[in-house]
Amino acid sequence: METEIINWKEYIDEEKFENLLEDIFDSQGYSISLFNNEGKKLVRKNRDKQNHLVCEELRENENFCNEHYLKAQEAITGKRGNLSFCAKNRERFLFCAPFKTSSGKNLGAIVACKRAKVFDSHGDNLEENEEEVNFLKGITSLLADKIYQDIEIRHLSAELNAKYEELALLYEIGEKTLVSDSKDESVEYIVTRAMETVNPSLVVWSVREENKNIFYRNPERESEDKFISDEIIMEICRKVSRMSSRSREPLILNNLNKYREFAGIWQDPINVLSIPLVSDSKGFGSLNFIECNPEKIFLNDQLKLMESISRSTVTILKNSELYEKLQKLFFNVIRMLLGIIESKDTYTEGHSKRVYQISVQFAKILKLSRKDIFDLQWGAILHDVGKITIPTEIIKKPGKLTSEEYEIIKSHPVKGAELVSTIDEFKNAVKGIRYHHERIDGKGYPDGLRGTEIPLIARIIGIADTFDALNSARPYRAKPSRAFVLAELKQLASTQLDSLLVELLLNNYELFIKLLDSEDYELFEDTNIKGIW
Ligand SMILES: [Fe+2]
């Protein structure tokens, strides 16, 4: 078994330690040298000039030094077991012993020496000698215990710190991904945080379903790493992903050149940590951490942490899949409703879509908040949904409507608002539906609101609705000219329509008119409404 080399000096408070040595050894007339278990001298303390010379001699006089240093080495390697030994040589007394804790942990060796004042070479006092040796043995063990305690405390606190950082990271990721409704944004956040923690050359998210690899290069490593082409990285990721998805277990492959599958891919050793993104029923791909510096190998601790992170990623991917399915279902229902409404009147085909698109253009110019945009979008899409309750023969009636029939038509904003108000998410969008036929002068319906009493989203939907109607052909008229539409708009400003919105429309007329004919509908990416049309 490999022995762990302990450079214990890194773990001690040097000043305190020096004082301790001074108290113990200096006062007893000793100079000491302490070695780590590799034989490297970490501490040397000379008491006085003569001792200094002795120690110098230990170091410099080859015969003397080698003999005793080798004995210290034997103490280190344990060849002499726990035995310490003493040597008296002329005027010197030398003590060499393993530097071991009371629990047997080997920290290296201790060599202590002093002038042989106590041990006269002509009259050995063995008793005193033994007492001295026992004293040194005891002190050595106490000292080793003290150092080992410091090492353990430092290790524990480092471990605690690492654990705390892991927990904080997992907590942050959990928090962030709870509030974000964008799958890509969440995964990118996770990858970025993981990159900060592991600091590899790059991370590649292999997305299985779309069969693509998304690269996240580490900006901090750009100058340091040798350039490896995207093709080679992709080839590596393909092979590693296949291995990790097959086993459904995370993998550490330090030095790919060792593995037959990767022979000849890249001349230098590359290290890879691959985390499969799998749930019980499905594989979503993998997160691959690539390290181009062969010395920075991936460790098991990193694997464990990344495994926890991958669980959050899988949850996001699963939720997002579920969300997309539900959204598709919901959009299908909406499309079906719009289909029913528009089938009641062939002249209004595509009307809801155009009102939506014009409203969105207003929202962009007015720089509305994300929340208002959401309400406006759904209000616009569903503004005429109440028409579903109006008999087709009334809607399609070619001649003049009776006042009774007109009242029925006028009920559609209230009916629509009632229908949509059952959906919690749309409680503000409902205002756009209920009030889209109100007029600025208070002569609109259903409530006769005036000016700014009419919610902004309803005023926007109102002008979008009118603009589309003005530009549409009717059974009784062809598509009107631009001059006619412009004149009508100006006339309706301040009576039916919000004059500021009319001004906005006129100032951006080309932009708006293009939207009526455009098939290429620009949508707000961040409101997740893509795919409804
Ligand atoms: Fe309407």
Ligand SMILES: [Fe+2]
């Ligand atoms: Fe309408």
